Amino acid sequence: MKKHLLLASLLLVAPAVYGAGSAPSAIDAKAAFDRLRTLVGEWQAKTENGKTIHIKYDLIAGGSALVEREVVENTAMETIFHLDGSRLLLTHYCMLGNHPRMQARKYDPATGELTFEFLDVTNLATPTAAHMHNVQMRIVDKDHLTSQWQLFEGGQMKSTDNLLFTRLK
Numbered sequence: 001m002k003k004h005l006l007l008a009s010l011l012l013v014a015p016a017v018y019g020a021g022s023a024p025s026a027i028d029a030k031a032a033f034d035r036l037r038t039l040v041g042e043w044q045a046k047t048e049n050g051k052t053i054h055i056k057y058d059l060i061a062g063g064s065a066l067v068e069r070e071v072v073e074n075t076a077m078e079t080i081f082h083l084d085g086s087r088l089l090l091t092h093y094c095m096l097g098n099h100p101r102m103q104a105r106k107y108d109p110a111t112g113e114l115t116f117e118f119l120d121v122t123n124l125a126t127p128t129a130a131h132m133h134n135v136q137m138r139i140v141d142k143d144h145l146t147s148q149w150q151l152f153e154g155g156q157m158k159s160t161d162n163l164l165f166t167r168l169k
């Protein structure tokens with residue numbers, strides 16, 4: 001009996017000690033959200049095909065959520081960033097008609113890099129329909145922001161939009 005208890009105890013402790021099966025390390029979600037809050041204002045970028053993208057960041061709900069409103073030609077999309085306890089989440093209201101949710105998994109305060117990974121998606125027409133899946137942002141300085149949005153389709157990455165935004169206001 002004692003051998004079984006010892007073995008069970010070792011099996012419970014081993015993953016914590018050796019990192020086997022552990023979840024990704026937690027980020028400082030509050031610090032990452034505070035960094036995102038510095039984006040409030042208007043920004044602009046050019047796509048690879050020459051289209052102008054205009055984004056505006058606003059704080060809403062007493063500063064508890066950051067809204068990114070993106071306009072490309074006559075099409076608007078919104079992404080809302082917010083804290084959920086110790087997690088930083090975003091929901092992207094896409095021109096494709098679906099709404100992917102992502103969680104911040106990596107944050108480097110020294111470089112301003114923030115990576116969001118796919119959690120789930122609502123209003124997806126089929127399980128393999130196109131949707132935004134991951135986002136990497138980098139707040140370069142107070143006037144420059146890069147973002148890479150990954151589009152998935154058929155269960156695999158189809159394309160990445162790489163954008164460099166410059167602050168207008």
